[in-house]
Amino acid sequence: MPDPTYVRNAFARIADRYVLTNHVLSMGMDFWWRHVVTKRIKLLKPKTLMDVASGTGDLALKIQDEIPDCEVTATDFCKEMLDHASSRGVRKTLVADALDLPFPDDGFDVVTVAFGLRNMADYPLALKEMRRVLKPGGSLFILDFSLPPQPFCAPYRLYLHHVLPKLAGLLTGQKDAYEYLGGSIERFPSGDAMIALLSETGFADGTSTPLTFGVVSVYGAVKA
DSSP states (O other): OOOHHHHHHHHHHHGGGHHHHHHHHTTTHHHHHHHHHHHHHHHHOOSEEEEETOTTOHHHHHHHHHOTTSEEEEEESOHHHHHHHHHHTOSOEEEOOTTSOSSOTTOEEEEEEESOGGGSSOHHHHHHHHHHHEEEEEEEEEEEEOOOOTTTHHHHHHIIIIIHHHHHHHHHSOTHHHHTHHHHHHHSOOTHHHHHHHHHTTEEEEEEEEEGGGTEEEEEEEEO
């Protein structure tokens, strides 16, 4: 599991260039990935939503703009990242650790986490916390990297481990902050493994949807 101190410091160092770097490294596909998640959430007509590990607020902003009747709360344990979210227009932000969320039980209609669960020190504990703050029957959406099937896996791994860190280093001046990325994606449960983890942590009706040849996946589940 990732070291939380290293992760927090790494994100603090790249916060100023994080948004641009994500757009470049994903070749602009990150806009589409967030659109897919937001479209699904919109169908649920939530009144309250928490975006965990919100970072610079990309997903929170998208949801806030597309579902204006929903109160969006963006949380992250890295203040530097969350400061950018606030400056970009996220109305409600709170510095908080996803492993110990400062919210009462059963408070949110929807919880989202985009490219954040993979960086947490304890996946099951984080999922249990997200479940705790969801209302009964509330929905969880996870958007994160996954490994695509062959024949796409081999060239993707080449990009992930050799091209991406160098390109990110040029864009941010912090190459080491991205060198752990490939390993974290390799270790992160995806597909059926994520569905099983969701079931083990108290969620039901788990779904897995690969996007862009499987380099990312959207997972959905409800609080059982």
